[in-house]
Amino acid sequence: MAKSETPLLDELEKGKWPSFVTEIKKAAEKSPMANDLLHQLELSYKDRIGHWKHGGIVGVKGYGSGVIGRYSDRPDLFPNVQAFHTIRVNHPSGWFYKTDALRSLCDIWDKHGSGLTNMHGSTGDAILLGTTTDHLQTCFDDLSEAGFDLGGSGSALRTPSCCVGPGRCEWACVDSLDLCHHLTMNFQDEIHRPMFPYKFKIKISACPNDCVASIARADFSVIGTWKGDIRIDPAEVEAYASSDLNIQREVCDLCPTRCMEWDGRQLKIFNEDCTRCMHCINLMPKALRPGEEQGATILVGGKAPIVEGALLSWVLVPFMKLEPPYEEIKDLILRIQDWWSENGRSRERLGELIKRLGMRTFLRALDLPATPQMVKAPRTNPYVFFWPEDIQQEVK
């Protein structure tokens, strides 16, 4: 038997977890590009270093984003991945698919590219991994014929994504699927034609469990919540009490605000102290439900470390009702983008700009009131700025 050309990667075909190497090999049976990818990756495993050059600027007519250019640094050895670009395809809200749509995506990709994908990239797009420059336009044309458009990349609005929400979750406080689709359609121009200082991401989770990690992975985070009382079904509480759930220890004692009381028969929630963390509802889904007045909290600024350190989004609007046609939230997004475009430096994320200029400047520009919900605690240092109108002006 001939000696294998990819001994290191072959090791990763063993074991119980589905193997990406097997996937590349399957594609390599049909695609010379996938075959060269396999062999270049083997070289990386041997050298313990990547073999891709800095991407050049490639794309399709009319768009400035959606394609990541990529070139091999060893085209002498692997001519079929000399160019190996990624196409980001905007996924349907919540990553729901009908098989005929997925099949048409596969047919198009087998015709134009390597036959390899990521389902999905961490921003949400379906990622078509590896094609040449001269296929980009024709691939795009076929995609748009089949009803697919590109997602975002570069200094643009990136593809919004959302949790499964009302599609399959009893805790959804906003229609995350509809809002995601609506915003994506509304901001097509901003997605396809980079016009911002840097990237801008929107993610929507329909409750504070935050299943798309919106607070950590978006500049503009929409997280569903409610006002008013958690709905309690006493009969179901009793059913839980007689199951192996220890309501006192597992629910009440872990409530972060200790706003629950359990006397062995009745569960009481002092809702004015509840911070809607979801813990009790997560543990007793049949007995407890979010309150009836539903909407979302808007948080801003989340990002990874580069350049100024990682940030989690923080509260900007404590409560906003979200119903079609979503005018209030669209208006807020536009005003934020205007302020950021005007004041942001090149490659400065929104969170970094707010840090640099201060929340008070940001709030004033947006005409939003300061509220205690925005902070964990008031400042501890006395280096306080006042606006000119706050102080008595000198009498001339």
Place this chain on the structure above:
Amino acid sequence: MTTDIGPPDYKTMIPPVVQRNYGKWLFHEILKPGVLMHVGESGEALYTVRAGSPRLLSTETIRAICEIADTYCDGYLRFTSRHNIEFLVSDKDKLEPLLEELARRSYPVGGTGHSISNIVHTQGWVHCHTPATDASGPVKALMDEIHEYFVTMTLPAHVRIALACCLNMCGAVHCSDIAILGIHRTVPKPDNSRVPNLCEIPTTVASCPTGAIRGDMKNKTVTINNEKCMYCGNCYTVCPAMPIADPDNDGISIWVGGKVSNARSTPKFSKLAIPYLPNNPPRWPEVVDAVKNIIEVYAAGARKHERVGEWIERIGWERFFSLTGIPFTDKHIDDYEMATETFRSSMQFKWR
């Protein structure tokens, strides 16, 4: 040529049972690992079977998945925010046959409840130009070893694992229970002959978090103050003539204690547990062992519903290091902008 059509409308992609019960779900149950039942106010039920995926998929495999969805799910499926595949079953009689078919084809079914679901990860050596490690390889090596935790629900709480191959941290690395992060340890080398043509000097200078880069306008290049550089690689992202990758010194750091949900405690960043482990392809044994050790010590010591970060905050970081046997070093002590906030300004600590 048509532009700006946006994604397909999700309303055309959701199964009829979802259309009928949209926004009117009443409760759910986890029937067994990987199998959920959602019941609507109408009394109708939707069954979901969650299967693990390597995320990097060939079109051939996508077609195979479609075939399964056609047979058991009337042609409907979805993907999760952690890249798992979910088969959406409306006919209860088809549930067991689907599970049997998935078992026959060796698809792992799990990732629900107090388990370890899929690892959110990035491109690595498969496609990116700035990685300090691979993504798919370490993920496969680790998921093989911790497979039991995917197909069972025996942990105190969910354990989310994520991997990013460089400090750009595409993905959820900075907020995961356990995070695997590729790092460099050597200073980039500006190629003075290429910098003038390829790079904008002010952008390159501004890209450095620690101000280690100076413009050398006379020679149209830049110089780096080695003492200030912590090898983040961001200058290379904006200036291709500053390569930084180094096979012998690149590797992986391990972070712990992050979370994004609001349940019980507020969302938390992951914090440094192990500053460096070598890149050792194809199976990264040092990384796999280190992560397994953390999971096992956590599983043995945490209380029910306690996430990794909540467990560590209860027992204290000094206990975390003594229980896991991970050495604490000067690298664990923050020396970036807000460092002093992480220092212990109190008399409350344990001896080990």
